[in-house]
Amino acid sequence: MLKALHNFGEYVLLMQRTFSVPERFGVFFRQMLQEIYKLGVDSLWIVIFISLFIGAVLTVQVGLNITSPLIPDFTVGYITREVVLLEFSSTIMCLILAGKVGSNIASELGTMRVTEQIDALEIMGVNSANYLILPKIAGFVLFIPVLVIISMFFGIGGGYLMAYLSSMITVAKYEFGIMFWFSPFNITYSVIKSMVFAFIIASVASYYGYNVRGGALQVGKASTNSVVMSSVLILAFDLIITNLMLGR
Amino acid sequence: MIEVLNLYKSFENKTVLTDVSTVFEKGKTNLIIGRSGSGKTVLMKNLIGLMTPTSGEILYDRRSFSKMKKPELKNLRREMGMLFQGSALFDSMTVLDNVMFPLTMFTRDSYKERVNRAKFCLERVNLNDADDLYPAEISGGMMKRVAIARAIALNPDYLFCDEPNSGLDPKTAMLIDELVHDITKEYNMTTVINTHDMNSVMNIGEKIIFISGGRKAWEGTSAEIMSSTNKELNDFVFASDFFRRMKE
Ligand SMILES: Nc1ncnc2c1ncn2[C@@H]1O[C@H](COP(=O)(O)OP(=O)(O)OP(=O)(O)O)[C@@H](O)[C@H]1O
Ligand SMILES: [Mg+2]
Numbered sequence: 001m002l003k004a005l006h007n008f009g010e011y012v013l014l015m016q017r018t019f020s021v022p023e024r025f026g027v028f029f030r031q032m033l034q035e036i037y038k039l040g041v042d043s044l045w046i047v048i049f050i051s052l053f054i055g056a057v058l059t060v061q062v063g064l065n066i067t068s069p070l071i072p073d074f075t076v077g078y079i080t081r082e083v084v085l086l087e088f089s090s091t092i093m094c095l096i097l098a099g100k101v102g103s104n105i106a107s108e109l110g111t112m113r114v115t116e117q118i119d120a121l122e123i124m125g126v127n128s129a130n131y132l133i134l135p136k137i138a139g140f141v142l143f144i145p146v147l148v149i150i151s152m153f154f155g156i157g158g159g160y161l162m163a164y165l166s167s168m169i170t171v172a173k174y175e176f177g178i179m180f181w182f183s184p185f186n187i188t189y190s191v192i193k194s195m196v197f198a199f200i201i202a203s204v205a206s207y208y209g210y211n212v213r214g215g216a217l218q219v220g221k222a223s224t225n226s227v228v229m230s231s232v233l234i235l236a237f238d239l240i241i242t243n244l245m246l247g248r
Numbered sequence: 249m250i251e252v253l254n255l256y257k258s259f260e261n262k263t264v265l266t267d268v269s270t271v272f273e274k275g276k277t278n279l280i281i282g283r284s285g286s287g288k289t290v291l292m293k294n295l296i297g298l299m300t301p302t303s304g305e306i307l308y309d310r311r312s313f314s315k316m317k318k319p320e321l322k323n324l325r326r327e328m329g330m331l332f333q334g335s336a337l338f339d340s341m342t343v344l345d346n347v348m349f350p351l352t353m354f355t356r357d358s359y360k361e362r363v364n365r366a367k368f369c370l371e372r373v374n375l376n377d378a379d380d381l382y383p384a385e386i387s388g389g390m391m392k393r394v395a396i397a398r399a400i401a402l403n404p405d406y407l408f409c410d411e412p413n414s415g416l417d418p419k420t421a422m423l424i425d426e427l428v429h430d431i432t433k434e435y436n437m438t439t440v441i442n443t444h445d446m447n448s449v450m451n452i453g454e455k456i457i458f459i460s461g462g463r464k465a466w467e468g469t470s471a472e473i474m475s476s477t478n479k480e481l482n483d484f485v486f487a488s489d490f491f492r493r494m495k496e
Contacts, residue, residue: 116334119336120338124325125321
């Protein structure tokens with residue numbers, strides 16, 4: 001417990017150093033674009049791939065489980081849409097990205113720490129936290145909405161494909177289902193949620209990576225720890241944000 | 249000139265440095281020598297501000313390090329260059345970008361001026377055609393050269409080297425030593441070098457301080473070291489057969 005508090009304090013201090021005005025805006029901007037590319041654009045294929053398949057599987061699962069004649073067929077489209085928009089494209093996608101992006105950030109910073117690259121920055125008088133971490137957090141938080149929207153598109157598209165390929169449900173009914181009782185606020189909610197998650201992923205991974213002591217083994221450990229910790233936090237914040245934004 | 253006055257450093261009830269006082273002189277290569285674990289690295293880290301002394305003072309040309317305010321500290325940082333044990337080059341940047349980095353962060357020079365300065369520094373360390381290579385693609389000796397070029401890019405007044413020739417063959421080690429020595433003379437820098445290599449001591453030891461068990465046990469020049477009667481120092485110096493035979 002005491003250790004958790006200590007870690008949290010360290011984390012807050014690190015964020016304080018991170019969120020200061022960059023030394024050189026040109027450099028910051030270039031770094032941020034690089035991070036968007038490395039953390040965001042490079043995650044596109046995995047997001048598309050997973051979304052497409054989960055969307056398709058969701059449609060099949062729901063279709064197979066609705067046997068009662070009292071429930072209309074378009075429910076399949078409706079449920080697929082709700083699950084994808086509300087939880088899958090934000091929470092589940094971010095849990096997956098916590099693994100990919102989180103470990104990437106933690107191992108990069110950890111390596112820089114153990115090879116004294118961070119010390120080298122400090123000696124030069126560069127605020128290493130600001131220089132290294134801010135572009136990652138800013139880049140990932142800015143780009144996550146793009147990933148989420150793409151994931152929504154392909155998730156629902158996966159279900160569409162299934163409706164088209166199988167005889168379980170007609171395309172027309174699926175289309176009707178995905179437009180049924182549609183509330184655009186759900187998209188806003190998902191996007192906001194994912195931006196919080198993106199902040200958690202990038203900042204927690206940075207914290208673990210930045211504070212590595214030792215060698216390559218500790219870098220690996222830090223990257224594992226960061227994935228575990230950010231996953232737990234994502235789930236906790238999912239509950240909190242959902243209650244705040246949708247609860248009543 | 250860097251003055252160290254009654255420096256103490258302890259970590260959670262373990263004292264590593266006890267009452268160290270000395271002067272590192274301008275325009276000379278000042279060596280800190282001692283057995284492994286004697287506290288050389290800790291002393292250097294205190295000098296450059298990567299660690300804070302438990303008590304005692306460090307004066308950079310009469311300016312007290314501990315009493316400096318942030319802006320002054322920032323200016324002082326720009327007068328310091330450091331060569332890390334593992335070179336600490338930025339993995340994600342080419343050789344040229346590594347050397348240009350301090351210039352980009354801290355000068356208003358145009359791109360062209362920065363490239364010229366970086367190339368000049370690389371030429372100074374006799375590295376001409378590695379500009380576009382990444383640190384992973386060059387040898388350890390070349391990395392040291394790049395690190396020296398980066399350290400002198402901003403024309404520092406103080407140069408720090410942590411074991412500059414560890415991991416190098418004797419011939420390359422000597423070349424690096426001589427390079428550091430020549431640059432010190434050329435720019436009239438205050439250079440502090442951490443080493444346990446007796447070859448360096450004999451070649452470039454203009455002022456030597458010997459640390460034993462966290463205390464300064466001896467100080468003098470390379471000429472004096474051979475005739476010293478200090479028991480601990482003799483144990484250290486004549487640990488190798490070669491030097492023992494040389495003395496006899
Ligand atoms: N951050 C730290 N916390 C606690 N103890 C430390 C820390 N850093 C160094 N020490 C201790 O200080 C002592 C001196 O270490 P130091 O690294 O200065 O030795 P050294 O003279 O540089 O040795 P080497 O030649 O092997 O590099 C060691 O006993 C080490 O365990
Ligand atoms: Mg050492």
